[in-house]
Amino acid sequence: MKDREVQQILAILDQEYGTTKEGFLHNADWQLLLAIMLSAQSTDKQVYEVLPRLWDRFSSLELMADAPLEEIEDCIRSIGLYKSKAKNMKQCCNQILTEYNGKVPTTIDELVKLAGVGRKTATLFLADAYGIPGVTVDTHVLRIAKRLGWAVGKNPVEVEKELMQVLPKEHWNRINFQLIYHGRSICTARKCNCEKCFLSEWCEKKDI
Numbered sequence: 119m120k121d122r123e124v125q126q127i128l129a130i131l132d133q134e135y136g137t138t139k140e141g142f143l144h145n146a147d148w149q150l151l152l153a154i155m156l157s158a159q160s161t162d163k164q165v166y167e168v169l170p171r172l173w174d175r176f177s178s179l180e181l182m183a184d185a186p187l188e189e190i191e192d193c194i195r196s197i198g199l200y201k202s203k204a205k206n207m208k209q210c211c212n213q214i215l216t217e218y219n220g221k222v223p224t225t226i227d228e229l230v231k232l233a234g235v236g237r238k239t240a241t242l243f244l245a246d247a248y249g250i251p252g253v254t255v256d257t258h259v260l261r262i263a264k265r266l267g268w269a270v271g272k273n274p275v276e277v278e279k280e281l282m283q284v285l286p287k288e289h290w291n292r293i294n295f296q297l298i299y300h301g302r303s304i305c306t307a308r309k310c311n312c313e314k315c316f317l318s319e320w321c322e323k324k325d326i
Contacts, residue, residue, distance in 0.1 A: 183212045209233035
């Protein structure tokens with residue numbers, strides 16, 4: 119795909135889905151990290167609903183790290199995989215306190231050493247917390263990038279590297295939420311709604 123065509127697509131995505139997204143409620147970086155962890159395999163709406171109570175109950179790293187696991191579970195019970203997420207949240211806070219002097223690390227290599235933090239979560243956190251450019255690849259990004267012919271990689275890491283070559287750096291941080299919105303509403307995994315898709319003229323592989 120030519121650079122001109124990529125720029126056309128990105129301009130349309132900006133117009134349709136905006137260039138900024140609503141962030142999760144947080145007062146500190148560690149809270150943002152945990153909120154992003156909670157969002158895995160859950161809707162943003164579900165996360166928004168539990169955060170006020172969660173931060174009211176656990177307003178510091180120490181409180182979260184020392185809390186009985188059952189109390190954390192009770193606060194996030196409506197979230198998918200809440201038991202494993204509660205365990206990871208507690209362990210993650212302990213790691214930040216004991217291994218990083220209470221400060222969330224600022225590199226992907228360090229972040230992925232924390233419980234419950236994978237590359238996608240780390241990249242998204244760095245983008246949201248510090249504006250550090252990075253391409254976050256989830257199932258929607260993976261699928262749509264292939265349909266547009268932007269990537270051919272078989273896994274998120276390969277596709278991430280390809281997209282960093284295709285997309286201008288200033289668009290890296292927002293391509294994730296734009297393609298998530300597009301993947302949920304139009305270019306779904308079950309069906310390509312090509313008749314409604316404003317990107318269909320550039321789509322190379324509608325069967326993916």
